Amino acid sequence: MENQPDLSNSANSSSKTIPPISDTTPFPTSRLKQDADYVFFELTRSICPECRRVIDGHILLRDNKVYMRKRCPEHGQFEGLVYGDAQAYTSAARFNKPGTIPLAYSTQIEHGCPHDCGLCPEHQQHACLGIIEVNSACNMNCPLCFANAGAGFNLTLEEVEGILDHLVETEGNPEVVQFSGGEPTIHPQIIEMMKAAKKRNIRHVMLNTNGKRIATDDDFLQQLVELHPSVYFQFDGFSSETYRILRGEPDILTLKLRALDRLAEIGANVVLVPAVDRFVNLHEVGAITTFAMQHPAVRGISFQPAFQSGRHGKSDPMQRLTIPDILKALEEQTGGMLLVSDFVPVPCCFPTCNSVTYVLNDGDTVLPLTRVLNVDDYLDYITNRAAPDLSEDIKSALEGLWSSSVVPGSDKAAQQFALSCAACELPDGLDLAAFAKNIFMIMLQDFMDPWTFNQKNLMKCCKEILLPDGKQIPFCAYNNVGYREQARTQLQARERQRNQARRASLPFTPEPLTFSFAQK
Structure with a gap:
């Protein structure tokens, strides 16, 4: 021990004296952590816009807007605007109604969503609206067309009857079937197809059309009188530039107005369907609404x-138009006749996909139902789930109105509206009959594209494309995942083979439609 050095002696120590730290002595600089410029809201499953591979999707909230960000291992990162109001998006969950299970499924769970459509047992909603695309051909060549209409196939009457029978099997009493295309009015058997739907006691038969044949074909118009279908009518505004950009026909407005007047003459119930682009015709939504309520x-x-999806012009996914954008434009352009607060999410699908309001429109008064009845309370499925003071009859009526199966102008819609208003304190001078007779629906439907495809929303989709052989494909899966392309190829080949067999006087039994997705 005596040989150890004395460490207390500075002469024997290698350490140096450390000066005291003063208040002015600077600390070494270091990097500072930073917060993200967004809130990570949830994780979902989506697809790559390039290769359609199923990948994770991050839902982000930034500057009171909702975005989806995702990364494909092959094609890199993508981001797109999902919803223009983050507060409305996050609060919409309370309108998420429990799904109604169909009576039967058409496929089994094998590969997982979205590759087992459908409907498969994992799907969370029945078909409120069944859509039959009877052809792929059209008498227009619109630059904007999610169906990418063109030469391809025509379903036969026998195929459509099989589709309708399967819909009855899965739904029991289907509410609505819509005949679409292509342009369904140019199908040579479209009248027989609509009659087939009527024979199966489907409550509402809807015809989706651009109006060209209705404007010019007297015989066809007379046949519509007998069937009295609801008409889902393409109408994008009043500007020739709008129709040039969206439809490739700048002068088509005159023809459309003539078709609408002819439909009025036969007492048809029409729903105008404007495709709205932020940079093309968003400025026309107020004028469209005013015109519609007067026609x-x-x-x-x-x-x-x-x-x-399908055929569309080049656009920036970060500048997508969403439901809140149209609602704000409606409020501004109608001078407050319609307010953003008048609209309530539709509960049967995922609530951020669809919003609607109903108004009393008797020519002098425009009064949204939501201003005389607290619709929010009745359609709040979380916080008011067991509220004892809410009438079940009124709630049931409102569920019927706030549904994708509603048909404006129908007796059922009028009855539901009247029952809903029985709970209201009606303004002076208005009676219940006026409410029921003069209701007008304004709906906003936001469909997903490859940039915003969200598996969570898809699993509650209630609008299904109905195909031969019993397939029911959710609308946004059909248009984004690859079902449409595969179905069109097979249906086109089927028609060619059928024609060959007919010319050779041979029987023809088509191969069932199948779908295959190579997931890397």
């Missing part, structure tokens, strides 16, 4: 933000 044939409007 004797029109019972409602279904505004649809333009989405990037």
Whole structure:
């Protein structure tokens, strides 16, 4: 021990004296952590816009807007605007109604969503609206067309009857079937197809059309008188530039107005369907609404933000138009006749996909139902789930109105509206009959595209494309995942083979439609 150095002696120590730290001595600089410029809200499953591979999607909230960000291992990162109001998006969950299970499923769970459509047992909603695309051909060549209409196939009457029978099997008493295309009015058997739907006691038969044949074909118009279908009518505004950009026909407005007047003459119930683009015709939504509420044939409007599926112009996914954008434009352009607060999410699908309001429109008064009845309370499925003071009859009526199966102008819609208003303190001078007779629907339907595809929303989709052989494909899966392309190829080949067999006087039994997705 005596040989150890004395460490207390500075002469024997290698350490140096450390000066005291003063208040002015600077600390070494270091990097500072930073907060993200967004709130991570949730994780979902989506697809790559390039290769359609199923990948994770991050839902982000930034500057009171909702975005989806995702990364494909092959094609890199993508981001797109999902919803223009983050507060409305996050609060919409309370309108998420429990799904109604169909009576039967058409496929089994094998590969997982979205590759087992459908409907498969994982799907969370039945078909409120069944859509039959009877052909792929059209008498227009619109630059904006999610169906990418063109030469391809025509379903046969026998195929459509099989589709309708399967819909009855899965739904029991289907509410609505819509005949679409292509352009369904140019199908040589479209009248027989609509009659087939009527024979199966489907409550509402709807015809989706651009109006060209209705404007010019007297015989066809007379046949519509007998069937009295609801008409889902393409109508994008009044500007020739709007129709040039969206439809490739700048002078088509005159023809459309003539078709609407002819539909009024036969007492048809019409829903105008404007495809709305932020940079093309958003400025026209107020004028469209005013016109629609004054036209004797029109019972409602279904505004649809333009989405990037099928055939569309080049656009920025970060500048997508969404439901809140149209609502704000409606409030501004109608001078407050309609307010953003008048609209309530539709509970049967995922609540951020669809919003609607109903108004009393008797020519002098425009009064939204939501201003005389607290619709929010009745359609709040979380916080008011067991509220004892809410009438079940009124709630049931409102569920019928706030549904994708509603048909404006129908007796059922009028009855539901009247029952809903029985709980209201009606303004002076208005009676219940006026409410029921003069209701007008304004709906906004936002469809997903490859940039915003959200598996969570898809699993509650209630609008299904009905195909031969019993397939029911959710609308946004059909248009984004690859079902449409595969179905069109097979249906086109089937028609060619059928014609060959007919010419050779041979029987023909088509191969069932199948779908295959190579997931890397």
